[in-house]
Amino acid sequence: MFDYLRDPQEIYAKSFATIEAEADLARFSDDQRPVAIRIIHACGMVEIADQIAFGGDVIANATDALRNRKPILCDAEMVRHGIISRLLPAENPVLCTLNDGDTHGLARQMGTTRSAAAVEAWADHIEGAIIAIGNAPTALFHLLDAIHHGRMAKPAAIIGMPVGFVGARESKDALIEYAGDVPFITLRGRFGGSAVTAATVNALARLAR
Amino acid sequence: MFDYLRDPQEIYAKSFATIEAEADLARFSDDQRPVAIRIIHACGMVEIADQIAFGGDVIANATDALRNRKPILCDAEMVRHGIISRLLPAENPVLCTLNDGDTHGLARQMGTTRSAAAVEAWADHIEGAIIAIGNAPTALFHLLDAIHHGRMAKPAAIIGMPVGFVGARESKDALIEYAGDVPFITLRGRFGGSAVTAATVNALARLAR
Numbered sequence: 219m220f221d222y223l224r225d226p227q228e229i230y231a232k233s234f235a236t237i238e239a240e241a242d243l244a245r246f247s248d249d250q251r252p253v254a255i256r257i258i259h260a261c262g263m264v265e266i267a268d269q270i271a272f273g274g275d276v277i278a279n280a281t282d283a284l285r286n287r288k289p290i291l292c293d294a295e296m297v298r299h300g301i302i303s304r305l306l307p308a309e310n311p312v313l314c315t316l317n318d319g320d321t322h323g324l325a326r327q328m329g330t331t332r333s334a335a336a337v338e339a340w341a342d343h344i345e346g347a348i349i350a351i352g353n354a355p356t357a358l359f360h361l362l363d364a365i366h367h368g369r370m371a372k373p374a375a376i377i378g379m380p381v382g383f384v385g386a387r388e389s390k391d392a393l394i395e396y397a398g399d400v401p402f403i404t405l406r407g408r409f410g411g412s413a414v415t416a417a418t419v420n421a422l423a424r425l426a427r
Numbered sequence: 428m429f430d431y432l433r434d435p436q437e438i439y440a441k442s443f444a445t446i447e448a449e450a451d452l453a454r455f456s457d458d459q460r461p462v463a464i465r466i467i468h469a470c471g472m473v474e475i476a477d478q479i480a481f482g483g484d485v486i487a488n489a490t491d492a493l494r495n496r497k498p499i500l501c502d503a504e505m506v507r508h509g510i511i512s513r514l515l516p517a518e519n520p521v522l523c524t525l526n527d528g529d530t531h532g533l534a535r536q537m538g539t540t541r542s543a544a545a546v547e548a549w550a551d552h553i554e555g556a557i558i559a560i561g562n563a564p565t566a567l568f569h570l571l572d573a574i575h576h577g578r579m580a581k582p583a584a585i586i587g588m589p590v591g592f593v594g595a596r597e598s599k600d601a602l603i604e605y606a607g608d609v610p611f612i613t614l615r616g617r618f619g620g621s622a623v624t625a626a627t628v629n630a631l632a633r634l635a636r
Contacts, residue, residue, distance in 0.1 A: 299505050413620045
């Protein structure tokens with residue numbers, strides 16, 4: 219009834235050819251380029267290329283961390299479930315502490331969101347880890363504050379792509395300005411989300427293999 | 428260190444106030460409006476309002492189906508994990524058949540993608556169900572074809588929001604043109620994804636309670 223492309227390999231090839239033809243990728247280095255392409259692929263928007271920001275030697279740092287079996291810490295279950303386990307080079311643990319038993323009470327006690335409170339439970343895993351924040355601006359703010367004040371160790375890389383109308387843009391601007399020597403990947407502006415965040419992790423995992 | 432809004436209720440209120448102020452919602456009916464707002468909220472893009480299309484009496488049909496404990500059939504695990512169980516009015520089953528044992532072999536045999544092959548396993552659950560497609564254009568094409576030819580019963584509603592550069596726009600245009608008397612919600616164009624799809628289901632669930 220419908221005439222459409224059904225072969226997975228052809229679909230991927232045509233998708234990436236369209237991105238190469240339409241997106242402005244000139245400013246990306248050779249190692250950043252495949253990550254940028256996967257971000258664009260995940261959201262179907264070539265214009266998002268202009269919003270992608272890489273900080274520090276993030277590709278090398280993140281791929282080393284993945285090879286060294288460092289965990290991936292996610293702010294949301296959707297991010298966790300978007301990460302493709304079989305791509306990970308060392309069966310890396312993928313953790314989301316949002317629904318841990320005490321985040322609700324802790325959030326109330328701290329006067330913040332459950333997403334921000336859930337970051338506290340990252341303390342034991344964060345050194346050299348990959349951070350994947352694809353939902354909550356408050357999680358990213360809380361993390362930056364904890365690292366800046368030395369309350370938490372430094373991760374290998376922060377993928378910070380929260381989405382929304384309150385704090386998303388501001389938390390990503392804060393990441394760019396205050397990450398210090400922690401490498402990062404982000405998307406400027408309101409857009410972000412679990413799909414682009416998971417796609418970034420998956421792209422890094424492919425590079426790490 | 429950072430000055431940002433931490434109270435969840437205030438964050439929601441300010442988010443929705445921003446959407447009301449910036450998005451053009453005039454063309455939506457009273458029952459469509461909260462769904463449109465949640466879609467915009469999930470992606471941080473007020474301009475997506477122009478791409479939202481409702482077909483048939485989709486809000487009434489979908490909320491009735493949810494109250495009647497009909498299942499929600501998802502094309503991707505990210506969609507499934509974006510649906511908030513506690514919002515569902517009747518502990519509705521949320522199914523994703525993508526990683527069922529035989530989808531890979533079935534896809535090869537059928538000469539299509541695994542996402543399209545996974546739709547075949549919906550046959551026993553689809554009558555009166557809610558469909559939530561947030562990833563694969565081939566799943567939406569395959570489903571429309573199966574319904575059109577009477578190989579599958581009719582669902583109560585199709586939420587069809589696949590994303591990407593190959594077939595996404597076309598499959599959603601096909602949904603609008605060939606859904607027949609099956610009500611639907613879609614986003615015209617390349618953009619879509621698991622977050623907006625799950626947000627649509629969650630919005631319908633809130634209306635059904």
